Amino acid sequence: MQIDRKKISFLAILLSLPFITVATPGLSQENSLNFISEVKGDVNIQRSGRKNYQKAYGGELLDSSDSLQLGKGASTKVVCNNLFIWNIQSPGEFSVSSGCPSTGKPVLIRNGSERAPTRAPNDPAIPYIINPRDTAILSDKPTLRWNAVKGANSYQVQVRGPGVNWTTEVKQPEVVYSGKETLQPGSRYRVIVTADNGVSSESEAPAGFTLLSEEDAKRVKAEIIQLQKQPLRDESKTLALAYLYKSKNLNAAAIDLLAGLVKQGSRTTSVYQLLGSVYQQVGLHRLAKEQYLTALKLAKAERNLEAQAIIQTSLGEIDIVLDNLQQAFESLQAAQSGYRNLGDEQQVQQLQQKLDDLKGRLTS
Missing domain, CATH: 2.60.20 (Gamma-B Crystallin; domain 1)
Incomplete structure (x- = not known):
């Protein structure tokens, strides 16, 4: 397998960038x-x-x-x-x-829209990292999961970072970090998985996690306890916790919670919509699309026009990344129609700009 030196240089630049862990003070x-x-x-x-x-x-x-x-x-x-x-x-x-009056420092924030999406198609032939990926974590023994590559019989798993140089080999696409080296709070770690056919997760993009600092972890745990005491139904409480985790960039924990509701057979549109949003935020576009399609089906069944428009916009964004430009155009066009029916001219105009751009790319 030939090594693309330009790709390695690009990845090295990405790894040198700061990794955001939690919401910063003074948010608007x-x-x-x-x-x-x-x-x-x-x-x-x-x-x-x-x-x-x-x-x-x-x-x-x-x-x-x-x-x-x-x-x-x-x-x-x-x-x-x-x-x-x-x-x-x-x-x-x-x-x-x-x-819900204004507070000096909100606990729940919308922290996904300002992050640039990962430009990666999630090639099924690559053992790309699923979890933990572009996330902060609370546990120093995270479960590592990646895409199962067809035909692969084993995987070499590596965790690299400050004070840690851990390697193990497993047959299944999942393993719990069990290194003797302790993960350091506040430090960034990279996960690398290589299938026995030589294909590596690094062929897609660097992926990893940050262990929350002790101070941030203490604050988040107190907020979790506060939310768990609130008088909400079980699914509502789980959804609220998922929003809390997402607000703190604890994307892996949010995914685990929401995937649990999906496994239990939830028929709540917002559960699949939020899971799709977290997958999209960390660059798992194919998994995000799968959840959004389920959410769209549920939203149509309940005639929820706004949810349909939001989901169709997200599907359009994902199909642009996956280079499915015609599907992207159709989704954004449907979203624009939905917002027009809702009387939201601002969204209509914003989507028109995206549609004009796509139309040019489709006809060029």
Whole structure:
């Protein structure tokens, strides 16, 4: 197998970049995250900039400028960005800013949209890293998982980083780190997997993790305990924890939680939508697409127009990375139609720019 020296140089540059572990102080309230966790009866949302209310299904993210409208006998619970549960049990109209007031430093944030997507197609012939990948972790004994390569009988697994130079060989595409060298809090580690046919995960892109510092880990664990005590149904609490993990860049933990709900047979659109979002954030585009397609099917069944538009936009972004340009065009076009029906002209215009760009690429 020939070595591409330019690719190695590019990978070395990537590895030299700083690795973000947790949310930094002073984040704008525009980045804060509030979401509807439970809905009973006639509950509607009015988005800022839109004239009409839309039905709430549960799982929707809320801006402080949005409003909720409840009919007679309806109720809803909103998880606020400071982990406070806003429980509305009476009819009327309520501004999100009144129930989830601004805090100095929000706990839940939207930390995915500002990260550049990994430009990697997840070639099935490569043992690319699945977990932990572009993530912070709490445990110093992480479970390492990668893509099973067809025809491979064994894999060499390496973990490299400050004070650690660990190698083992396994037959299955999973192993728990068991090195004698202790992972150092705050340090960045790289995972490298090589199949017995010589193909390495490094052929795709560098992947790894950072063990949270003791201070950050202590803070996150306290927030987890706080959230676990809140009066939410089991699935709602798990979804809230997944949002908390994602806010702290604990992507591996968020994936494990959400994949557990999927395995249990969840039929909640937002579960598959959020799992797709985390996969997309760490560059696992094929796995993200699989979850988004399930979420889209569920959203269509419940006639959830906003969820459909959001998911179709994400599917378009993923198919651009996977070089499925015609599929990307069709998804973005469907998303634009959905936003037009919702009266969101800002999203319509933003999607038009993407469609114009795609149209040029398709006809060139």
